[in-house]
Amino acid sequence: MAGKTYGDGDASPAGANGFFSNDFFYIVPDKCTECVGFHDEPQCAAVCPVDCCVPDPNHVEDKDALTTKKDYLDQLGR
């Protein structure tokens, strides 16, 4: 997933378990698992009212790769 910048002071999407900076909301590809293992669909995209969370053609991963990333992040304690 890729995220566009929200307006200053906007809250991050409710229900999203991604990683956001304090100043700008953006999705870090190395940490985004497209919610595999937690939800049936990317939660940031599902709840974003202005469609800011979109698939990133530069970071296409299959479910096995996303699951491996999720497991790795789980081991790190996120």
Ligand code: SF4
């Ligand atoms: S798809 Fe899921 S893991 Fe990726 S940024 Fe959105 S809420 Fe976070």
